[in-house]
Amino acid sequence: MRVVSLVPSLTEAVAVSAPGALVGATDWCSHPADLDVTRVGGTKNPKIDRILALAPDLVIANEEENRGPDLAALRAAGIQVLVTEVREVPGAFRELARVLDACGVTAHPRWLDEAERTWSALPAPERRTTAVVPIWRRPWMVLGRETFAGDVLARLGVDHRYAAHEDRYPRIPLDDLRAAAPDIVVLPDEPYRFTADDGPEAFAGLPCALVSGRHLTWYGPSLAEAPRVLSEALRAAHR
Structure with a gap:
């Protein structure tokens, strides 16, 4: 798999879960700290030509962070684009599993299992x-x-x-x-x-x-x- 991520949090998720799959990320993708991939511009203004030059199998995007016209341009060029939509914590876990599956990760990574356990075991707040x-x-x-x-x-x-x-x-x-x-x-x-x-x-x-x-x-x-x-x-x- 050759993956370009236009979402900083998903960049981190893919980088630690599918080593070697990520070939491009935005200028705002700051984690992992040692991330060494081609930078393709910002989340709102990615360099489409730079992304196409990487010949990715998949581009990962988000309906809130990335602009529709940019994603449409990638699709028009024949690139598969996976768009996430996350508005609450359980939805984040579902979308993360979908992204990792699309990147060829066959089993839940340890960090994802730990995160799900942490949030499911969260005690009720003592006060609001x-x-x-x-x-x-x-x-x-x-x-x-x-x-x-x-x-x-x-x-x-x-x-x-x-x-x-x-x-x-x-x-x-x-x-x-x-x-x-x-x-x-x-x-x-x-x-x-x-x-x-x-x-x-x-x-x-x-x-x-x-x-x-x-x-x-x-x-x-x-x-x-x-x-x-x-x-x-x-x-x-x-x-």
């Missing part, structure tokens, strides 16, 4: 908290309805304020985010890189949790440790 979860600023955008990250947080006892919004990633003015009066503001380091000096100052008086975007939004090997890593960051914000 409310949150707003910005993913961008200038303009401010937050998690809305039916997002994978929102489901991850909900399973950890965190209900975000815009889960019922008509948009998946609505633009909300900062004053409205403050007025929502959440128990906590969750600030991931991707897609916008919120840091201690860039983000919390906008929510003075509210606890802010700086969390790993890889553990909040990626579905791959990071799922096995995501509950622990995210829970620790959320608890730290309340200290």
Whole structure:
């Protein structure tokens, strides 16, 4: 198999589960750290000619991360494209199994079994908290309805304020985010890189949790440790 991945989390999943299969990945595919494949541009602007030059048997994409016209162009060139759709944790496991099967992996890798056990054994939260979860600023955008990250947080006892919004990633003015009066503001380091000096100052008086975007939004090997890593960051914000 010759596989090109246009999804960072799936790049990591394929790289560790089907060594040698991956021949191309996006500029944003940062894991594994020693990944040595041809880079084919960004998730939103892949270099179609560079992908075609790799002669892949399969291109892996995601309905949210990648643009329809790019995928259509690949299909028109005769390339098989597998598109994932993930909006909740169980769906992530189903899609991961589908991707790995398409890449020729004949048995569940150990990390996937471990991740499934971790999430299925997750205890019920002792208490529930409310949150707003910005993913961008200038303009401010937050998690809305039916997002994978929102489901991850909900399973950890965190209900975000815009889960019922008509948009998946609505633009909300900062004053409205403050007025929502959440128990906590969750600030991931991707897609916008919120840091201690860039983000919390906008929510003075509210606890802010700086969390790993890889553990909040990626579905791959990071799922096995995501509950622990995210829970620790959320608890730290309340200290």
